[in-house]
Amino acid sequence: xxxxxxxxxxxxxxxxxxxxxxxxxxxxxxxxxxxxxxxxxxxxxxxxxxxxxxxxxxxxxxxxxxxxxxxxxxxxxxxxxxxxxxxxxxxxxxxxxxxxxxxxxxxxxxxxxxxxxxxxxxxxxxxxxxxxxxxxxxxxxxxxxxxxxxxxxxxxxxxxxxxxxxxxxxxxxxxxxxxxxxxxxxxxxxxxxxxxxxxxxxxxxxxxxxxxxxxxxxxxxxxxxxxxxxxxxxxxxxxxxxxxxxxxxxxxxxxxxxxxxxxxxxxxxxxxxxxxxxxxxxxxxxxxxxxxxxxxxxxxxxxxxxxxxxxxxxxxxxxxxxxxxxxxxxxxxxxxxxxxxxxxxxxxxxxxxxxxxxxxxxxxxxxxxxxxxxxxxxxxxxxxxxxxxxxxxxxxxxxxxxxxxxxxxxxxxxxxxxxxxxxxxxxxxxxxxxxxxxxxxxxxxxxxxxxxxxxxxxxxxxxxxxxxxxxxxxxxxxxxxxxxxxxxxxxxxxxx
Amino acid sequence: xxxxxxxxxxxxxxxxxxxxxxxxxxxxxxxxxxxxxxxxxxxxxxxxxxxxxxxxxxxxxxxxxxxxxxxxxxxxxxxxxxxxxxxxxxxxxxxxxxxxxxxxxxxxxxxxxxxxxxxxxxxxxxxxxxxxxxxxxxxxxxxxxxxxxxxxxxxxxxxxxxxxxxxxxxxxxxxxxxxxxxxxxxxxxxxxxxxxxxxxxxxxxxxxxxxxxxxxxxxxxx
Numbered sequence: 001x002x003x004x005x006x007x008x009x010x011x012x013x014x015x016x017x018x019x020x021x022x023x024x025x026x027x028x029x030x031x032x033x034x035x036x037x038x039x040x041x042x043x044x045x046x047x048x049x050x051x052x053x054x055x056x057x058x059x060x061x062x063x064x065x066x067x068x069x070x071x072x073x074x075x076x077x078x079x080x081x082x083x084x085x086x087x088x089x090x091x092x093x094x095x096x097x098x099x100x101x102x103x104x105x106x107x108x109x110x111x112x113x114x115x116x117x118x119x120x121x122x123x124x125x126x127x128x129x130x131x132x133x134x135x136x137x138x139x140x141x142x143x144x145x146x147x148x149x150x151x152x153x154x155x156x157x158x159x160x161x162x163x164x165x166x167x168x169x170x171x172x173x174x175x176x177x178x179x180x181x182x183x184x185x186x187x188x189x190x191x192x193x194x195x196x197x198x199x200x201x202x203x204x205x206x207x208x209x210x211x212x213x214x215x216x217x218x219x220x221x222x223x224x225x226x227x228x229x230x231x232x233x234x235x236x237x238x239x240x241x242x243x244x245x246x247x248x249x250x251x252x253x254x255x256x257x258x259x260x261x262x263x264x265x266x267x268x269x270x271x272x273x274x275x276x277x278x279x280x281x282x283x284x285x286x287x288x289x290x291x292x293x294x295x296x297x298x299x300x301x302x303x304x305x306x307x308x309x310x311x312x313x314x315x316x317x318x319x320x321x322x323x324x325x326x327x328x329x330x331x332x333x334x335x336x337x338x339x340x341x342x343x344x345x346x347x348x349x350x351x352x353x354x355x356x357x358x359x360x361x362x363x364x365x366x367x368x369x370x371x372x373x374x375x376x377x378x379x380x381x382x383x384x385x386x387x388x389x390x391x392x393x394x395x396x397x398x399x400x401x402x403x404x405x406x407x408x409x410x411x412x413x414x415x416x417x418x419x420x421x422x423x424x425x426x427x428x429x430x431x432x433x434x435x436x437x438x439x440x441x442x443x444x445x446x447x448x449x450x451x452x453x454x455x456x457x458x459x460x461x462x463x464x465x466x467x468x469x470x471x472x473x474x475x476x477x478x479x480x481x482x483x484x485x486x487x488x489x490x491x492x493x494x495x496x
Numbered sequence: 497x498x499x500x501x502x503x504x505x506x507x508x509x510x511x512x513x514x515x516x517x518x519x520x521x522x523x524x525x526x527x528x529x530x531x532x533x534x535x536x537x538x539x540x541x542x543x544x545x546x547x548x549x550x551x552x553x554x555x556x557x558x559x560x561x562x563x564x565x566x567x568x569x570x571x572x573x574x575x576x577x578x579x580x581x582x583x584x585x586x587x588x589x590x591x592x593x594x595x596x597x598x599x600x601x602x603x604x605x606x607x608x609x610x611x612x613x614x615x616x617x618x619x620x621x622x623x624x625x626x627x628x629x630x631x632x633x634x635x636x637x638x639x640x641x642x643x644x645x646x647x648x649x650x651x652x653x654x655x656x657x658x659x660x661x662x663x664x665x666x667x668x669x670x671x672x673x674x675x676x677x678x679x680x681x682x683x684x685x686x687x688x689x690x691x692x693x694x695x696x697x698x699x700x701x702x703x704x705x706x707x708x709x710x711x712x713x714x715x716x717x718x
Contacts, residue, residue, distance in 0.1 A: 495527070
């Protein structure tokens with residue numbers, strides 16, 4: 001057992017209202033620069049939809065993530081020898097048009113236009129070429145357009161859905177949709193790290209944040225293709241790749257990342273997870289169907305005496321272990337088994353977990369009336385608008401039992417709360433419902449409280465980052481300063 | 497005198513500047529080392545430009561390198577008729593691929609508006625120099641054939657005389673002007689390496705073959 005700690009995340013999709021505050025907070029801090037205008041380290045997608053960049057989930061096209069080849073995990077995008085050809089031309093790298101051409105408006109024209117009979121206009125101009133452009137796409141171009149024939153219909157997650165199920169999802173006047181906020185998953189088996197020819201991408205040992213050493217990056221772009229979530233962006237100005245840094249300067253000073261901090265729906269949770277680093281690769285070598293369970297088996301119980309002893313042996317501080325014991329992520333993922341990884345079939349073992357949305361599941365209309373009777377509990381899920389098949393393609397690699405377990409438990413908590421607050425059905429019925437959902441009244445209370453009433457301290461349980469130790473590398477003459485991100489003095493200017 | 501400057505002085509200046517300049521740049525501004533790919537901005541023409549250029553260059557460079565390092569081996573190898581034809585035609589084909597690739601890259605850089613946004617003067621200078629150099633190389637191969645058998649007796653000893661710090665330009669000073677220009681342009685390109693994007697050639701990722709797939713770095717040494 002090789003215990004490592006990881007700053008891990010849960011996004012509660014049932015609470016996401018799709019307001020993009022997270023995206024804007026991130027953009028204002030990190031990507032408001034030339035070359036990075038098109039980057040959205042945090043973005044929010046409407047599902048069903050094509051996402052950003054267009055159809056990023058289509059790995060036939062982009063070749064992201066790992067494939068299981070016999071007993072080995074291999075990158076889909078390249079082999080050790082084949083990558084030499086990709087240096088000169090990478091066939092799997094999305095171009096600017098798969099994202100969008102960033103633009104601004106010629107606002108000055110509004111002031112400088114000569115007096116006349118017509119209103120002056122500010123025409124859109126490209127932020128790259130400065131020439132007028134015809135805006136054809138943007139980072140959330142299909143926002144709320146769930147029924148659209150262009151976007152929703154081309155969602156790569158439909159997979160084996162029947163025509164009827166698809167039609168149900170795409171019904172134009174009765175749209176069913178959900179929001180999917182995405183940041184870098186800070187995977188434990190990252191394919192971007194494995195693909196980097198320069199070895200510039202690394203995972204921080206202490207907290208598992210995946211970073212790109214900008215001084216080591218040579219702009220070969222293999223990571224852009226290899227990341228199945230398309231969360232590595234190529235900066236066209238500096239010629240380097242960039243990605244979400246999980247606001248590590250904020251984390252190191254005890255603050256939650258900007259997207260977490262600004263979240264209006266308070267959907268984001270952050271906490272420490274202890275996991276077994278020796279079994280990362282092996283755990284991703286099982287069949288798709290078993291991947292979620294296999295990843296859970298990596299995560300260690302922070303209350304187990306053996307785990308604590310092994311963690312201390314590995315230099316994990318008592319504060320971190322304590323944080324792991326109070327981690328909301330551990331509760332959502334392991335204790336309650338509500339939160340699931342996004343597209344675990346890419347086999348990167350992502351460390352960002354999603355609580356699947358419940359509302360579109362429940363919101364089925366019969367003759368204009370929502371049916372919320374208790375009797376619906378056992379049969380209702382099968383008739384859900386946002387079909388469980390679809391959700392399972394997103395969150396459990398097609399395993400329907402796992403997604404059903406999670407959604408049923410959330411529904412049970414709801415019925416339990418209704419029993420507590422309104423009491424329009426009897427105690428036996430609620431017991432039956434909780435038992436069917438593998439939940440106890442205590443657990444239902446805990447889930448309710450963590451979902452609806454958590455304080456900031458309960459949502460973000462951050463272990464102190466030991467700044468005094470983190471600055472050691474700047475003092476220690478034996479440690480390479482730039483290896484740990486310190487000691488950079490040059491402005492990040494493009495080379496000649 | 498001019499010959500002495502271009503064939504004996506310039507090489508030392510060029511190589512010295514290249515080595516010292518590249519190391520200095522690597523240590524003082526490592527961030528500026530990048531392939532500076534523009535595939536992201538323009539995804540179609542770059543395929544017909546970058547791929548033939550780099551692959552062709554690989555073959556041509558390898559041919560030159562072998563002839564320089566192992567002149568006798570190369571001479572023995574190229575004494576047989578068929579082998580010479582095989583080697584020369586491979587080299588020529590690679591050089592033509594280089595030329596076509598460079599031409600595409602040059603046109604792309606001049607006329608694609610998105611690429612213009614990331615084009616520096618040095619980029620254009622380098623492209624032009626490389627283009628001329630390739631043309632000179634092709635002309636040499638066509639006008640003065642079987643270079644693979646005459647170069648080991650002229651170019652190679654000349655280069656070795658430079659390496660051994662006893663420059664002897666007698667080996668090359670009577671060569672045709674096109675061949676001499678090919679040499680001079682080569683030294684100029686070497687000279688410009690540390691001041692241009694060409695430094696990315698030193699970043700070829702050989703270590704990727706041997707490194708473990710995952711990289712974990714600890715703030716504190718374990």
